[in-house]
Amino acid sequence: MEWFLANVPQVLSLTGSHLVQAVVPLVLSVIIAIPLAQLARLNKGLGAFILSVGSLLYTIPSLALFVILPGILGTKILDFANIVVALTIYAVALLVRSTLDALNSVDDGVRQAATAMGYKPFQRFLAVDLPLSVPVLFAGLRVISVSNISLVTVGALLGIPSLGFFFTDGLQRNFPTEILVGIVGTLVLAMLMDVVLVLLQRLLTPWLRTRPTTTAEVAA
Amino acid sequence: MVVPDVSPSADTSTVPASPSHGQAGTAMIEFHNVVKSYQGGQPAVENLNLGIDAGKITVFVGPSGCGKTTSLRMINRMVEPTSGTITVGGRNVSTIAAPALRRSMGYVMQSAGLLPHRTVMDNVTTVLRLNRVPRVKARARAAELLDTVGLSSAMGKRYPNQLSGGQQQRVGVARALAADPPVLLMDEPFSAVDPVVRAELQQELLRLQRDLAKTIVFVTHDIDEATLLGDKVAVFATGGRVAQYAAPEEILRAPVDDFVASFVGRDRGFRHLSFHAGTGVPVHPAPSVTLDDGVTTAAGWALAVDAGNRPLGWLAPGSSEPLLPGGSLFHAGDSLRNALDAALSSPSGLGVAVDDGGRVAGVVKAPEVLAAIDAARVSQHNPETQR
Numbered sequence: 001m002e003w004f005l006a007n008v009p010q011v012l013s014l015t016g017s018h019l020v021q022a023v024v025p026l027v028l029s030v031i032i033a034i035p036l037a038q039l040a041r042l043n044k045g046l047g048a049f050i051l052s053v054g055s056l057l058y059t060i061p062s063l064a065l066f067v068i069l070p071g072i073l074g075t076k077i078l079d080f081a082n083i084v085v086a087l088t089i090y091a092v093a094l095l096v097r098s099t100l101d102a103l104n105s106v107d108d109g110v111r112q113a114a115t116a117m118g119y120k121p122f123q124r125f126l127a128v129d130l131p132l133s134v135p136v137l138f139a140g141l142r143v144i145s146v147s148n149i150s151l152v153t154v155g156a157l158l159g160i161p162s163l164g165f166f167f168t169d170g171l172q173r174n175f176p177t178e179i180l181v182g183i184v185g186t187l188v189l190a191m192l193m194d195v196v197l198v199l200l201q202r203l204l205t206p207w208l209r210t211r212p213t214t215t216a217e218v219a220a
Numbered sequence: 221m222v223v224p225d226v227s228p229s230a231d232t233s234t235v236p237a238s239p240s241h242g243q244a245g246t247a248m249i250e251f252h253n254v255v256k257s258y259q260g261g262q263p264a265v266e267n268l269n270l271g272i273d274a275g276k277i278t279v280f281v282g283p284s285g286c287g288k289t290t291s292l293r294m295i296n297r298m299v300e301p302t303s304g305t306i307t308v309g310g311r312n313v314s315t316i317a318a319p320a321l322r323r324s325m326g327y328v329m330q331s332a333g334l335l336p337h338r339t340v341m342d343n344v345t346t347v348l349r350l351n352r353v354p355r356v357k358a359r360a361r362a363a364e365l366l367d368t369v370g371l372s373s374a375m376g377k378r379y380p381n382q383l384s385g386g387q388q389q390r391v392g393v394a395r396a397l398a399a400d401p402p403v404l405l406m407d408e409p410f411s412a413v414d415p416v417v418r419a420e421l422q423q424e425l426l427r428l429q430r431d432l433a434k435t436i437v438f439v440t441h442d443i444d445e446a447t448l449l450g451d452k453v454a455v456f457a458t459g460g461r462v463a464q465y466a467a468p469e470e471i472l473r474a475p476v477d478d479f480v481a482s483f484v485g486r487d488r489g490f491r492h493l494s495f496h497a498g499t500g501v502p503v504h505p506a507p508s509v510t511l512d513d514g515v516t517t518a519a520g521w522a523l524a525v526d527a528g529n530r531p532l533g534w535l536a537p538g539s540s541e542p543l544l545p546g547g548s549l550f551h552a553g554d555s556l557r558n559a560l561d562a563a564l565s566s567p568s569g570l571g572v573a574v575d576d577g578g579r580v581a582g583v584v585k586a587p588e589v590l591a592a593i594d595a596a597r598v599s600q601h602n603p604e605t606q607r
Contacts, residue, residue: 107336109329109330109331109333110333110335110336112298112329112333113327113329113333113334113335114335115298115322116296116298116322116327116329116333116405117322117323117327117346117347117350117395118319118320118321118322118323118347118350119319119350120319123350128335128337131337132336132337205337206379207336207337207338207379207380207381210378210379210381210382
């Protein structure tokens with residue numbers, strides 16, 4: 001505890017970089033996975049291809065990817081960009097499948113009703129399909145968020161700053177307290193992210209907060 | 221109720237409010253040699269030729285898989301025909317962009333098909349907003365429509381899952397009417413609600429239609445619903461063949477073939493009575509007693525009434541209890557079907573006739589209802605008195 005209190009600035013700074021490396025890939029993966037999943041939905045053959053490429057990418061070991069990427073991207077070995085790109089690849093690989101499940105979870109009757117009202121296909125996708133797939137989509141997103149937070153620590157092996165630094169540093173100095181701070185910090189971060197995602201989901205799905213046949217609650 | 225037109229002028233041109241070449245009574249929607257076949261299967265619709273009258277309710281009725289829903293959905297291009305043409309107001313629908321065509325028609329489907337993530341208000345304004353009607357104007361129109369379909373505007377803030385099935389269907393109808401389209405397509409809209417609510421919704425639709433005079437195409441598998449709602453009924457047989465297309469009375473009275481006769485069902489003679497007014501049935505004074513009097517032990521059946529002369533139930537001859545529940549009531553202005561049912565369903569064999577206030581007007585007797593039916597049959601075949 002004393003060590004922790006003495007090193008609060010470092011803990012906070014590392015938490016900040018950790019967060020950036022975990023959240024940016026999450027946002028990017030949503031932007032990339034949604035169109036891919038819709039493509040997969042519309043074209044079964046393409047869908048099978050996208051899903052198998054996704055599974056394949058996910059089998060690449062993270063450390064290997066972190067090491068290879070600078071060569072491919074032309075970035076420096078210590079750049080955040082390597083971690084961001086690598087985690088985005090993993091996140092997209094997982095999220096395409098959850099997004100596909102999410103889009104498939106939308107009631108076909110509702111889709112048909114929207115079409116019959118006169119929505120154009122893309123209009124309908126944005127206004128109906130996407131909002132209604134939020135609950136299933138967020139289930140996938142929460143898993144990926146936790147997995148991202150933990151994968152970011154691997155970057156510490158290359159010297160990229162994150163809470164993982166406390167693992168490597170603590171191990172080298174044979175100082176368990178530091179390792180413990182790293183673990184607890186990572187766990188707290190993962191839980192905080194999860195809470196944020198749950199709150200965001202509630203915000204995006206006001207209709208699910210209503211109980212059948214009760215007066216609509218006034219939005220807080 | 222007058223429903224003002226608020227659809228933007230750009231879109232009213234899609235489907236003219238009345239056929240370009242005639243008045244009400246001429247065909248608004250026409251099917252010409254329409255075929256719909258799916259790969260490796262029987263054609264869903266073989267060769268459909270049908271004219272649907274403007275300003276009337278036309279019902280497509282038939283067993284499952286007869287192509288009635290497919291035919292309906294070809295009108296707004298939810299399904300594209302394999303060959304043949306469909307015209308609405310004289311325009312071939314295949315020449316109109318599908319989204320614009322659909323916005324120019326109301327569509328009500330089974331289980332309402334409301335968007336679960338939108339409030340009732342936002343559901344009703346859907347088509348208006350798609351047509352770029354300003355939000356404030358669209359909401360004002362929606363509030364008016366909720367009132368038209370018998371919902372309070374306070375419901376506007378609720379989500380569909382907070383409504384009963386019947387309320388959801390009402391919202392579905394309000395949504396379909398929002399842009400004041402000349403054509404309303406209704407795909408088994410009332411089949412998922414319980415019979416009591418269904419009867420209410422059917423009466424509401426008839427009431428609305430008296431004011432609005434839309435061209436309504438209504439799909440159902442329920443022959444009772446078809447004969448109740450339809451100005452004209454098309455009975456579909458398998459393969460989208462229209463076995464008979466006529467006024468409901470005619471379908472019940474004179475089915476063209478065995479298929480129609482069997483589809484119309486065993487009770488068609490009884491159902492047909494719905495089309496004859498029960499005014500010719502003699503109404504006798506009711507043997508009514510009030511329970512307050514403590515009077516009982518009449519010689520025959522006694523009809524217990526409350527202080528307001530409304531029927532409570534029957535007392536068997538010579539008894540003061542138990543009070544037996546009464547049969548169906550024969551209201552002033554009801555059909556012969558209601559009169560006969562009132563008599564047959566009453567424990568005493570006497571059907572209770574009530575006035576508009578629900579007060580006992582008298583009783584009717586089954587044999588006399590049958591006599592009135594005979595009289596109606598005679599007048600039916602006398603051209604001078606035919607309706």
